[in-house]
Amino acid sequence: DVKVTQSSRYLVKRTGEKVFLECVQDMDHENMFWYRQDPGLGLRLIYFSYDVKMKEKGDIPEGYSVSREKKERFSLILESASTNQTSMYLCASSSLKLNEKLFFGSGTQLSVL
Amino acid sequence: QKEVEQDPGPLSVPEGAIVSLNCTYSNSAFQYFMWYRQYSRKGPELLMYTYSSGNKEDGRFTAQVDKSSKYISLFIRDSQPSDSATYLCAMSVTALIFGKGTTLSVSS
Numbered sequence: 001d002v003k004v005t006q007s008s009r010y011l012v013k014r015t016g017e018k019v020f021l022e023c024v025q026d027m028d029h030e031n032m033f034w035y036r037q038d039p040g041l042g043l044r045l046i047y048f049s050y051d052v053k054m055k056e057k058g059d060i061p062e063g064y065s066v067s068r069e070k071k072e073r074f075s076l077i078l079e080s081a082s083t084n085q086t087s088m089y090l091c092a093s094s095s096l097k098l099n100e101k102l103f104f105g106s107g108t109q110l111s112v113l
Numbered sequence: 114q115k116e117v118e119q120d121p122g123p124l125s126v127p128e129g130a131i132v133s134l135n136c137t138y139s140n141s142a143f144q145y146f147m148w149y150r151q152y153s154r155k156g157p158e159l160l161m162y163t164y165s166s167g168n169k170e171d172g173r174f175t176a177q178v179d180k181s182s183k184y185i186s187l188f189i190r191d192s193q194p195s196d197s198a199t200y201l202c203a204m205s206v207t208a209l210i211f212g213k214g215t216t217l218s219v220s221s
Contacts, residue, residue, distance in 0.1 A: 004156070040121075042213035043157075043201070090156050100145040100205050104156030 023091030119212030
């Protein structure tokens, strides 16, 4: 069964902290994505990656960075967390051939106080 | 005009009802159309996938695409309490664009 695993279900951090959100997929997918989901705003793409060490900005990259050192792992970094980054963060992956079919993790609910 | 429009609901129906969920879009270049289902506190999961126009059926679920009207629908027959979730439409040419989701509640 396909699996996208996010390291934490719930996180509470303080303003100004550096935050790492980790995502691992076991499907050998080339593409990996980070979204945030907020009530009334839906899913918004932060960053995506089509290959190891490769990254592309999505719709809302400000305040975030990413790292993809290995094919199966895609990390989202909040350099200095702010309260407006309180959100549900969702990682997803897809294969190169079927990049419309995303497989999502269960999400990380991040609260920044 | 937003690229993908979806009524957020909430939509409440009794068990056994036929449910119709809809999205409209503005970009005529969209070719791939999907419906994702998201249970509370979970990530979305792919429910239906269609390419171009037409219908696709999978059990109690039917996805319909009308490219001439730029309109897609998801029909759920004999709805069950386990269908209670948020349903997200999505479409793409290259990058995937999501609707904001419709929250459905099916009461027993």
